[in-house]
Structures are given as C-alpha cells and as structure tokens.
Amino acid sequence: MGEGLDVARVRGLFPALADGFVHADGPAGSLVPESVAHAVGAAMRMPVAERGGVFPASGRSEALVSGARAAVADLVGGVPAGVVLGPNMTSLTWTFARALARTWRPGDDIVLSRLDHDANIRPWAQLAEAHGVLVRWAEVDIETGELPAWQYDELLTRRTRLVALTAASNAIGTCPDVAAISARAHDAGALTYVDAVQAAPHLFLDQARLGADFLAVSAYKWCGPHVGAVSAHPQLLAQLTPDKLVPAPDRVPDRFESGSHAVELLAGVPAAVDHLAGLCGGDEGTRRARLHRSMDAVARYERELFGQLTGGLHSMAHVQVLGSPIRSTPTVSFTVPRMRPRQVAAELARHGVCAWDGDHYARELFDAIGVNDDGGAVRLGLLHYNTVEEVDRLLDAIAALARPR
Ligand SMILES: Cc1ncc(COP(=O)(O)O)c(C=O)c1O
Structure with missing residues (x-):
C-alpha cells in the first residue's frame, strides 16, 4: 500500500x-519529526536577539522570520510578503476579524458555516454583533456531513462582506467545494476567509485555486511547532487597519503581528514544510514542486x-x-x-x-x-x-x- x-x-x-x-x-x-525539534533547539542555542537591530544576532532573528514566511508561502501557494505569523490560528483570526469589522457597516452581512471549528465562527460572529452586521448560516446536511455549495446562492446578498468557511472539517473530515463557494462569494463582492488548518496536513494547497482571499494554517497540525499563519495578497493586507502599537512597524505583513515573535519556534516552520516536501517523490525541483508530488503521494x-x-x-x-x-x-x-x-x-x-x-x-x-x-x-x-x-x-x-x- x-x-x-x-x-x-x-x-x-x-x-x-x-x-x-x-x-x-x-x-x-x-x-514532530527530529528535524523540526532540531531546528527549534538550534535556534535556541545560537545567538539571536530581537529583530530590527544592526548586529548579527538581530539579523538572525530577521532571517528566521523571513524563512518561516517563505515556507508558509510555499505550503499554500502564496507570497512571503503576504504571510502573517502569530501564535496560533485562533488569535490571528481575532486580529483579522477586528481589522475587517472596521470596514463593515450596520446592515451588512457575513456568511458563516456550521461545519467550521469555532475559531472560524466566534470571532466573526462576535464582531458582527458588535457592528450591527447580520450573520447568515450555511448548514450541513446531517446525514451526509456535506456543506452544499448551492445554498450560498441564497445566502449571499449584495451586502455580504465576508464568507468564512473551512477547507476541511476538524470533526468529520468533510472537504467542502471551497473553489465553488469562493467563486459565488466573489461574484457577490464578498471576501473569503478559508480555514485550511485541517486541510494542510493532508492536501496540496493552492490558495488561488481555492479562491481564498485569506487562508489560515497552523503548523502544529503538520508536524511543526505551535505557530499560526494567515496568507493573503500584500495589497489586500495594505488596505486593512489592524490593532497595533504606535511604535510597531506599519509595513505589511508585520503590522498584523502583535508583540515579539517566538523566533525559536519559527525556526521549526521551514523544517516542517521541508519534512512534508521530503516525504516522497525525490528531491528534484523547487520546494513547492516537491511539496506537490509529496502531498499527492501522502x-x-x-x-x-x-x-x-x-x-x-x-x-x-x-x-x-x-x-x-x-x-x-x-x-x-x-x-x-x-x-x-x-x-x-x-x-x-x-x-x-x-x-x-x-x-x-x-x-x-x-x-x-x-x-x-x-x-x-x-x-x-x-x-x-x-x-x-x-x-x-x-x-x-x-x-x-x-x-x-
Ligand atoms: C479546523 C481548525 N481550525 C482552527 C483551529 C484552531 O487552531 P489553533 O489551535 O492554531 O488556534 C483548529 C484547531 O484544532 C482546527 O482544527
């Protein structure tokens, strides 16, 4: 087999x-494979300092952050400049919910799904309530466990601002037709926030094909450390205003990242993506090409x-x-x-x-x-x-x- x-x-x-x-x-x-444990341990043994300094230890930290962004971009088919890193998917989703909610107006609506993990429901639902925004629900067929795409034709309105949905259920495994649902959302002028936390360990991800304006993953689900990431187009990120401290960088994607990074854990992110890319299929080609072959075999x-x-x-x-x-x-x-x-x-x-x-x-x-x-x-x-x-x-x-x- x-x-x-x-x-x-x-x-x-x-x-x-x-x-x-x-x-x-x-x-x-x-x-976690030994390679990931080793990468994290090595980062804790070498001289690293906070980012932004002019000495080598600070530069090493910068390199760890860049390495993690590049690895996540390869994993999902995004660009490093659009990868926001954080402690986990849940806290990043709160960050994005607060930032997106600033663009909502009373009477707008958002579409959530009953298939989702609460991390892709509650932040949106609570922010919607606070901003006078209506929540519409996509329902699951209880017999089959499917989330039918056709129901979005009725759920989406000209005031729908966001569709949040999962690429794979963490409870019953269902993979909805995210591409079909995203296409409907985009036709209606809504953004899509796709929870790929459970899809990433099992499937080759292609953010553009999924039509995910925002795509969230969590490295500890795919043999990495406890690090979350959200990938989006840098131009889209540039249009949003997240909560941030005044002296913290205003550039994208950094402005979505509160406080200092767990850089030692970020060192494990490329190691985990390399692990997935190296599971099967040889070492020819770019990491993304190797990921494709490897994840298809997986x-x-x-x-x-x-x-x-x-x-x-x-x-x-x-x-x-x-x-x-x-x-x-x-x-x-x-x-x-x-x-x-x-x-x-x-x-x-x-x-x-x-x-x-x-x-x-x-x-x-x-x-x-x-x-x-x-x-x-x-x-x-x-x-x-x-x-x-x-x-x-x-x-x-x-x-x-x-x-x-
Ligand atoms: C589908 C799904 N989404 C979101 C999360 C939350 O991820 P995190 O623990 O990184 O906040 C989980 C965690 O189990 C999950 O399975």
Whole structure:
C-alpha cells in the first residue's frame, strides 16, 4: 500500500513514535519529526536577539522570520510578503476579524458555516454583533456531513462582506467545494476567509485555486511547532487597519503581528514544510514542486488507510459514524450507544490508542447533529506516519467495546 510513501522510513523520523501508542489524535495536533525539534533547539542555542537591530544576532532573528514566511508561502501557494505569523490560528483570526469589522457597516452581512471549528465562527460572529452586521448560516446536511455549495446562492446578498468557511472539517473530515463557494462569494463582492488548518496536513494547497482571499494554517497540525499563519495578497493586507502599537512597524505583513515573535519556534516552520516536501517523490525541483508530488503521494496513502478505517467502523453494529462525506480528510467521528465518548476514549487508551472525545470545538456542527448533550463523539484521525497495522489495532480495540466487560 502507499506506493511511493515509505512509511517505515517516515516513522523512523519521529522519535515520539517510540511510545508504542497508536496516535490517532492528529487532528488535535501531530507529532514532530527530529528535524523540526532540531531546528527549534538550534535556534535556541545560537545567538539571536530581537529583530530590527544592526548586529548579527538581530539579523538572525530577521532571517528566521523571513524563512518561516517563505515556507508558509510555499505550503499554500502564496507570497512571503503576504504571510502573517502569530501564535496560533485562533488569535490571528481575532486580529483579522477586528481589522475587517472596521470596514463593515450596520446592515451588512457575513456568511458563516456550521461545519467550521469555532475559531472560524466566534470571532466573526462576535464582531458582527458588535457592528450591527447580520450573520447568515450555511448548514450541513446531517446525514451526509456535506456543506452544499448551492445554498450560498441564497445566502449571499449584495451586502455580504465576508464568507468564512473551512477547507476541511476538524470533526468529520468533510472537504467542502471551497473553489465553488469562493467563486459565488466573489461574484457577490464578498471576501473569503478559508480555514485550511485541517486541510494542510493532508492536501496540496493552492490558495488561488481555492479562491481564498485569506487562508489560515497552523503548523502544529503538520508536524511543526505551535505557530499560526494567515496568507493573503500584500495589497489586500495594505488596505486593512489592524490593532497595533504606535511604535510597531506599519509595513505589511508585520503590522498584523502583535508583540515579539517566538523566533525559536519559527525556526521549526521551514523544517516542517521541508519534512512534508521530503516525504516522497525525490528531491528534484523547487520546494513547492516537491511539496506537490509529496502531498499527492501522502493523500493517496492516507486515502487507502482511511478506507480501511471507515470500512471497519461501518461494519460494526455497535458504532454510529457521523456523516460520510464524499471528499474528506482522514478524520472521522463516531459514537457508541450507551457509552459516553469519554468512556470510549478511556477504553481505547487502555488498548494503547490516543483518541479525542468531546465536541472538538466543532460546537455548531455537533449541536446540529445533536450529540453535544451526550458528551460529543470520539474522533479518530490518521496522518502519514500511521500504518495498516495500527488501523487494525484501532479497529480491534473498537470491536472489543461490543464484548461484555
Ligand atoms: C479546523 C481548525 N481550525 C482552527 C483551529 C484552531 O487552531 P489553533 O489551535 O492554531 O488556534 C483548529 C484547531 O484544532 C482546527 O482544527
């Protein structure tokens, strides 16, 4: 399986896999390869100082920031001058929500989706309320887990200022047709803010093809450190006025970045993108070209592995899988009647499986499905370091839940 991707070699890159657990908790955060840990450690050992000084240690910091911008630009198909860096996707989204809301007028509207992680809902919803802006909701088909693109024809108005949506659900994996929805949003004159946090570890991203005016990612989901980034066209950034301290730089993209950077963590961002680009497909061409080949191979490998997982889950009478989207990342949530998700996760942990339970911050989605009062659902997610044998172990552990204890 996984022609091209040598998973045994890949696993050797991750010291943390030595704990012997099946790490099916990737949607909450991936493990880190040695190359990333090394890059972060090296940045902490070398002389670095705050940016903006005239001595070499300060220049090193500047280089770490530039390196991280260039790496994220390669990852998403953006330009380094349009990459805003920050502690995580959530705080950057608050920053952008505040900046964009300054351009909204009472009576305008925005379109949010019930499929999204709360980080791409609440900042917009709260700022909309504060500015007298109406929120319209794109709904999920509860049976399939799809977010149909056609509904945007009715949701968009001539006063829609923003469409915020996810490129992949963190709870049930659904990949909506972002390009089709963005095209409709642009026809209506709205901007798009696309949450690619869960798409980035699994798919080759092309910001222009997705039609994402803003594209958000988070490096700890793709084997990097805890760093968030938003990519946008520098000209678009130049039109916005974020909150900022008076002496802080006014240039783009720096003016969206509050306070000092965690430069040692930024050192891990190029290492993580290099890791993804080097997973498979050789070392010919630019990093972006290598990423394309590598991520295509990763997607093929993960699709097969995920087929094994969902096939197994669907064959178990005591398991209820939430949704079955046509296009998805290898992420699935399920419930077991008469067992709380926390209890299921604890049983899986006893069998050596790391799995999350709860609402996974997909609060709107799980309210719509109706599982929140019962503790949400158990979520399993696969990454390029998971194996066929691990999925077998996982399925055995879930099958064991049906047997009397
Ligand atoms: C789809 C999605 N969006 C946003 C976030 C928030 O990311 P961060 O932790 O970088 O704020 C997450 C985190 O799990 C996520 O899965």
